[in-house]
Amino acid sequence: MRVWWVxxxxxxxxxxxxxxxxxxxxxxVGVQIASPKYFPPPVSTADHSKFDELKKDFKSPEEVxxxxxxxxxxxxxxxxxxxxxxxxxxxxxxRLLGKAHVINNY
Amino acid sequence: xxxxxxxxxxxSCHAGYGWxxxxxxxxxxxxxxxxxxxxxxxxxxxxxxxxxxxxxDKMFAGKKLFKAVNxxxxxQHVGHTTRESCGKCHFxxxxxxxxxxxxxxxxxxxxxxxxxxxxxxxxxNFTCATCHTATAHEIDGRHYDTPAPGKRELAFPEYERHRxxxxxxxxxxxxxxxxxxxxxxxxxxxDHTDRVACQxxxxxxxARGLPTNIYWxxxxxxxxxxxxxxxxxxxxxxxxxxxxxGTLKWGKNLVPVYFWYNGTYSYILPGEKVEKGSRPIVLIKxxxxxxxxxxxIFPFKPHFGKQPYDPVNKLLIVPKLFGPKGSGAFWAEFDxxxxxxxxxxxxxLPFSGKVDFVETVYYHALxxxxxxxxxxxxxxxxxxxxGGRLAQISGVYLPGRDxxxxxxxxxxxxxxxxxxxVSVHGLARIIISLKRK
Numbered sequence: 174m175r176v177w178w179v180x181x182x183x184x185x186x187x188x189x190x191x192x193x194x195x196x197x198x199x200x201x202v203g204v205q206i207a208s209p210k211y212f213p214p215p216v217s218t219a220d221h222s223k224f225d226e227l228k229k230d231f232k233s234p235e236e237v238x239x240x241x242x243x244x245x246x247x248x249x250x251x252x253x254x255x256x257x258x259x260x261x262x263x264x265x266x267x268r269l270l271g272k273a274h275v276i277n278n279y
Numbered sequence: 280x281x282x283x284x285x286x287x288x289x290x291s292c293h294a295g296y297g298w299x300x301x302x303x304x305x306x307x308x309x310x311x312x313x314x315x316x317x318x319x320x321x322x323x324x325x326x327x328x329x330x331x332x333x334x335x336d337k338m339f340a341g342k343k344l345f346k347a348v349n350x351x352x353x354x355q356h357v358g359h360t361t362r363e364s365c366g367k368c369h370f371x372x373x374x375x376x377x378x379x380x381x382x383x384x385x386x387x388x389x390x391x392x393x394x395x396x397x398x399x400x401x402x403x404n405f406t407c408a409t410c411h412t413a414t415a416h417e418i419d420g421r422h423y424d425t426p427a428p429g430k431r432e433l434a435f436p437e438y439e440r441h442r443x444x445x446x447x448x449x450x451x452x453x454x455x456x457x458x459x460x461x462x463x464x465x466x467x468x469x470d471h472t473d474r475v476a477c478q479x480x481x482x483x484x485x486a487r488g489l490p491t492n493i494y495w496x497x498x499x500x501x502x503x504x505x506x507x508x509x510x511x512x513x514x515x516x517x518x519x520x521x522x523x524x525g526t527l528k529w530g531k532n533l534v535p536v537y538f539w540y541n542g543t544y545s546y547i548l549p550g551e552k553v554e555k556g557s558r559p560i561v562l563i564k565x566x567x568x569x570x571x572x573x574x575x576i577f578p579f580k581p582h583f584g585k586q587p588y589d590p591v592n593k594l595l596i597v598p599k600l601f602g603p604k605g606s607g608a609f610w611a612e613f614d615x616x617x618x619x620x621x622x623x624x625x626x627x628l629p630f631s632g633k634v635d636f637v638e639t640v641y642y643h644a645l646x647x648x649x650x651x652x653x654x655x656x657x658x659x660x661x662x663x664x665x666g667g668r669l670a671q672i673s674g675v676y677l678p679g680r681d682x683x684x685x686x687x688x689x690x691x692x693x694x695x696x697x698x699x700x701v702s703v704h705g706l707a708r709i710i711i712s713l714k715r716k
Contacts, residue, residue: 209405212442214359222355231350234296234311234332240354241312249307251416257294258310260282262423268548270423272289276281276549276595277562278495278584278639279373 280497280586281549281597284625287329288601292368299329301625313350315364316357322348323367327601362398363388365407374524377489381533381580382647386488394488395648412442419443421644426542426573445477453477474675476540476575480656482645484532485580490515494528496585498636501613523600523610525585535578535645537669541567550628552593559583559638562595569674576672579642586639587615589623591631595639597622 208214221227226240242249252258260273282289283301290298294311297303311330313322325333325345332348339345366388373379377386392399397410412419419441421427429441433450442448452469456462485491502509502522513519517529543566547553553560567574587596599621602608607621615634623630661669662679669677 209409210403211405211448212409214406214408217358221357224355227351227354229351231354233334234313234348234350235308237350237354238296238308238310238312241357242307248312248416249310252294252310253305253307255417256422257315257416257418258305260293262425264424264546266424268546270546270548273282274548275423275546275563276597277641278280278497278582278586279379279492279641 283597284599284622285601287327290330291324291326291328293330296330313353315360317353317364318358319353319356320363322353360406360408362406373492378492380643381485381491382645384489393651396651397649410443412440414440421542424543474575476577478646479576479578481649482578483650483654483656485535485645486531486533487648490517490529490531492527493530494583496526497587498525498585500525536581537576537578537672538565539567539569539574540565540577541571541574549595549597549626553595554593555588555637559640562639563641565642565644578645580645582641584639585636587619588635588637589631589633590635591633592629594628597626
């Protein structure tokens with residue numbers, strides 16, 4: 174008589190502590206060097222050492238950037254807007270924040 | 280202290296080429312693709328060349344050799360970011376390995392599990408980008424006054440573009456029984472996650488890899504003895520005095536300070552008036568209070584400093600530190616007045632001609648170097664009457680720490696009175712029942 178009641182209580186309580194378990198994804202993609210165990214980045218579909226555009230004797234790093242952007246033709250515009258390039262972040266109150274504007278004690 | 284007027288030194292960590300003054304135009308071809316996407320480990324920017332890598336072998340400060348970068352070789356070996364490529368700048372913020380952050384340094388290039396359970400090179404082997412997910416080159420994380428994107432819950436497919444919060448993988452009830460089907464202690468532990476950040480218990484100490492700077496007094500900088508610059512080695516092999524920097528204090532395995540934190544920060548900008556008082560000026564401050572549903576108790580590294588201040592205009596001074604002789608740069612002329620003049624002029628701010636020094640503090644949120652679970656804080660780290668980690672946290676009733684002495688006394692008295700009545704009543708019944716026999 175009492176046994177089913179204990180069972181019901183356990184059934185109700187177990188999910189409280191064991192829900193939800195972490196899930197694992199992307200385990201079956203090809204192995205990359207130094208690839209993280211979870212969420213590995215997609216395996217590259219290009220071998221950059223085969224591109225003639227990159228086999229040049231670059232005179233300046235800007236020439237490399239131009240060569241990259243020839244194929245990755247949206248990357249420049251994307252990156253131009255990011256904090257890593259602008260070092261400027263427009264605060265919610267309109268003040269300009271970002272590394273180029275703030276002050277610290279280092 | 281500030282990038283303005285110190286461009287070529289500071290912008291050696293800019294993902295671009297040639298930011299040497301205010302006129303930098305942020306053109307597309309000035310972007311540095313290689314600094315992030317190099318997989319060879321041979322691409323390094325020269326520390327004083329405004330973001331350019333050395334194209335010939337070059338000595339830095341007469342001591343460290345920077346080898347010429349083979350641009351073609353690096354360009355042919357680009358790929359995803361690695362711990363090393365992000366770390367080239369981020370491990371060295373503050374001017375050296377582990378100086379600024381306290382939870383990020385070069386030990387993360389290939390850390391053991393005890394330093395970082397996620398980046399453990401022989402285990403999970405996460406890169407920075409495993410958590411700091413990116414969309415079209417915009418990398419997730421807190422951006423000044425804007426919290427990191429993503430919800431505080433499991434990142435099922437519709438949210439998985441943002442994985443930077445612990446809950447994205449661990450959920451909001453993250454503790455699971457290991458061997459048993461059910462563990463009643465974990466039920467209560469899981470109830471903490473709405474008010475206590477994961478980091479609070481799971482980053483029990485900071486600077487667990489390398490020592491970090493905890494105090495920086497600029498006011499003493501500029502000492503020479505017999506015409507020779509003074510450098511005094513201190514603990515951990517780091518300088519306790521450096522003629523360019525002043526008096527420095529270092530620490531390892533330090534206990535964080537804790538605040539309510541909702542993921543946003545407040546900043547004091549150069550040009551905003553500040554009063555010199557008895558307490559340090561909080562330059563960079565985490566926001567949050569117990570009434571804010573987004574706020575959680577969170578660990579921080581405090582960084583105390585003493586830096587130049589204009590007592591007449593009541594402004595923090597942007598000093599020119601880096602530059603050639605004659606430019607006013609402090610590291611060339613060692614004159615704070617000249618450095619302040621040059622720096623404030625570049626920043627477009629007034630300078631009275633007087634230099635004072637103020638105590639300041641900057642709080643860094645600690646989110647990296649998560650320790651193995653065995654090292655996480657235990658209940659009595661906080662739930663203890665005196666000396667607990669959360670002794671300074673207000674606005675919340677913390678069992679074990681807090682009590683109301685009068686209320687406790689009333690309760691104890693009531694218990695005693697009840698015991699007395701029960702005893703008298705029970706005794707009376709025993710005596711009466713004995714008499715009946």
